[in-house]
Amino acid sequence: MEKDIEIQAIPYEKTSTPKNGVTVVEQEMLGDNSMHHAGPPTMSEVFGSLRIGQILTWAVLIVIPLLFVALGIVIISINGQSEESLVGYAVQQAVKLAVSMWPIAFAAVVAQSLRALATFQAERGIKLITLEELMGSQSLASAIKQPFYFQHLDIVSVGLLFLWGLSPIASQALLRISYLDIDGTTIAGSVNYTNTTARPVGLKGPAYIATVDALFLSALLAPPKIQVSSMDIWGNVKIPLVQLTNSTQWQDVKTASASNTTLNYTSLVGIPSGTFTAGNNTMFTLTSAYFDVACSPLETTNASTALNSSIALNASSSNTLYVGASSNSDNKSGRIDFASSDYSSHNGTYTTTSCTFNPVIVDSQVLCTGTDCWVDSMRLSPSGTSIFTPLNSSDLTTFISSFVNAGSAAYPGHYTLVEEYLQGGASRAGEYDGDADLAPTFRSLPLSVFQTRLSLLLNTYWQCGMVPSDQTGTLGTDEGEATLIQTPATFVANDLVWRSNWAWLAVFLGSSMVLLCAAIMGAMWAARTIVGEEILGFASGWTLNSRYIDVPDEKVKRKWGPMAGVAGKLGAVGDVKVMLLDVQADSEVGKVALGTMGEGRVRVRSGRRYT
Numbered sequence: 049m050e051k052d053i054e055i056q057a058i059p060y061e062k063t064s065t066p067k068n069g070v071t072v073v074e075q076e077m078l079g080d081n082s083m084h085h086a087g088p089p090t091m092s093e094v095f096g097s098l099r100i101g102q103i104l105t106w107a108v109l110i111v112i113p114l115l116f117v118a119l120g121i122v123i124i125s126i127n128g129q130s131e132e133s134l135v136g137y138a139v140q141q142a143v144k145l146a147v148s149m150w151p152i153a154f155a156a157v158v159a160q161s162l163r164a165l166a167t168f169q170a171e172r173g174i175k176l177i178t179l180e181e182l183m184g185s186q187s188l189a190s191a192i193k194q195p196f197y198f199q200h201l202d203i204v205s206v207g208l209l210f211l212w213g214l215s216p217i218a219s220q221a222l223l224r225i226s227y228l229d230i231d232g233t234t235i236a237g238s239v240n241y242t243n244t245t246a247r248p249v250g251l252k253g254p255a256y257i258a259t260v261d262a263l264f265l266s267a268l269l270a271p272p273k274i275q276v277s278s279m280d281i282w283g284n285v286k287i288p289l290v291q292l293t294n295s296t297q298w299q300d301v302k303t304a305s306a307s308n309t310t311l312n313y314t315s316l317v318g319i320p321s322g323t324f325t326a327g328n329n330t331m332f333t334l335t336s337a338y339f340d341v342a343c344s345p346l347e348t349t350n351a352s353t354a355l356n357s358s359i360a361l362n363a364s365s366s367n368t369l370y371v372g373a374s375s376n377s378d379n380k381s382g383r384i385d386f387a388s389s390d391y392s393s394h395n396g397t398y399t400t401t402s403c404t405f406n407p408v409i410v411d412s413q414v415l416c417t418g419t420d421c422w423v424d425s426m427r428l429s430p431s432g433t434s435i436f437t438p439l440n441s442s443d444l445t446t447f448i449s450s451f452v453n454a455g456s457a458a459y460p461g462h463y464t465l466v467e468e469y470l471q472g473g474a475s476r477a478g479e480y481d482g483d484a485d486l487a488p489t490f491r492s493l494p495l496s497v498f499q500t501r502l503s504l505l506l507n508t509y510w511q512c513g514m515v516p517s518d519q520t521g522t523l524g525t526d527e528g529e530a531t532l533i534q535t536p537a538t539f540v541a542n543d544l545v546w547r548s549n550w551a552w553l554a555v556f557l558g559s560s561m562v563l564l565c566a567a568i569m570g571a572m573w574a575a576r577t578i579v580g581e582e583i584l585g586f587a588s589g590w591t592l593n594s595r596y597i598d599v600p601d602e603k604v605k606r607k608w609g610p611m612a613g614v615a616g617k618l619g620a621v622g623d624v625k626v627m628l629l630d631v632q633a634d635s636e637v638g639k640v641a642l643g644t645m646g647e648g649r650v651r652v653r654s655g656r657r658y659t
Contacts, residue, residue, distance in 0.1 A: 106571040109160060112153045113564035119146055120557040123226055123548055131228055131544040139546075140226070147222045154215040157563055159186045161570030162208075168573035171652055173627045173645045178204050188212040211562070218559035221552040231541035239330070239537040240523055241321035242515050245337045245409065245436045246531060250513035251443045251450070261454050263512040263519050267316040268455065268465055268505075272473075275316055278422035282520045284318030285414055285421040287336050289500070298413065298425040312500060314338040315507040320518040321414075330416040332537035335409065335429050337436055339510065341384070341503035343403035345495055354387040354398035361385060362449040364464050365456045370398075373405075373448045379438035381406040384448075386502070388467055388490060399490040403499065405506070407436045418542060451509045470501050578652050628652050 119142055126136045166174075166182035181204050185191055191212040195201045250256035270281050279285055288301050289312040301311070319336055355361060359372035368389050375382035383404055390397045409429040414421055429435075455465030470490060490498060512519060523532060625645040630638040633650035638658045643649065652658065 109157050110567040116560040126546045127548040136546045157567045161566040164570040164573040167577045214559040221556040224552045228544045229547040231543045231545045233541040235539040239322040239332045240532045243533045247437045248513040250516040251446045259516040260513045280318045286313040286318040289314045298427045315511045317511050329540040329542050338507045339405040340408045343401045343499040351396045354400045357385045362452045364452050371452045375439045
């Protein structure tokens, strides 16, 4: 409200004698001075009479909670957005700022609104204890202290405690209002992979052999950590070597291979398949083929016996390794004869064995986290070997002759990489340099280890020859008889996205709305107040030294004295209703005082001049 104040002398406090039972505590000015309080009854006129500073103050106090409400709405809008979203990042920075600003803003708005309510109610009549509670409520600590200090608990003190309690609760809500979570959206799709039951493209003739050899030797000399991992050096998933006992049920790979400290694989290279997105989890099933190799016990014999096989043996260029193969009538299974000379071939001793090979068709469930894939479970394919393409005799010949010479030593009598791998696995490949102590001695190997390694190497070379151009990463189109297979796949988005905690968001928005309502109501109370908030100081201080408080109860009177203080006097007169009165209602210039309500009392009115 507009107040025209003329100050000509230093003010002093004066307590007048009671008139009509009214205790008058007034502030007077020496000389000719007055305050003119004018305000029409309509809200628009009342707001028009407010000072600019007061309007700006309440405008700011209303905007503050609006900003918090807007923040809550924006947090709702970023729900589900990517972690890399610029809006999401900006909102998180705003939340960090809001956590610090909320208690400051809350205290400023609520304290000012409660003071406006106290002044508004004082003009219309209010209990002294209620007035004291409203004027003294400046924080959560004061709301907790007042019931004990005044020894008085009512609905107002409980309401103030609840109101101020929203400040720390909303601060905690801001800390928990949003978080990062995995997207988890499921999308149905498909994955292409190389058909390993078809005829190998790279083994049809010598044109591809150099590429096949390069792939094979790269796998053979890969770090041991890669060789025992679920993927090869090009990121293709490998098929585990698991003894599947039941063709009708899926078997967990880890359970089926629990007796092995390290999981064995059918090949050192995996099945080329589609490219996987780093932010997705992928699940699909692929069907693949490999050869199961079973060998007779290793024997040591002379050259004439070892090299006198019914199957034509292919010799390595170093003349240390001899392998021959023939297929059975079904052109799917067959026999392999193996011979390797002992160190220093001139001594004429060889380690030999004869092995059978049979195609095995398996279904594998592949799981991928981003670009990291592994086989989770397997079963024998219900289709069996019927889908396996019969072996072409020329392909088989090319396969064995090329396999024998892959990684062949440059000098006669030096062992090939194949022989070194058979002897010591990944840790021995490429180690032999002609030293007799490092020479392969297969007869000392357990048969199970030997045939597992021989099966691994044969399947690796066969797999490298399937579609050499696809093995290193990117699938091409169908090439010859080696077609691509498309299988259904499930993609689960694995990206981090912003999620809203709806419970804490509701708490924060609810607290913000309460703060907004407090600011709006405070502005309305301030606009409808005639004398202004500055008329009230510490409410009980108006009666602290007054001799005119009427206390009828003799028992209470005994507690009343100059040392009683605020808390003591409130205990006696806290329930007395007081009001800002016009104690000179009949004069041209009125006088404002705090007094008890009652018949004949006149409240302050707009349009009068007051001192």
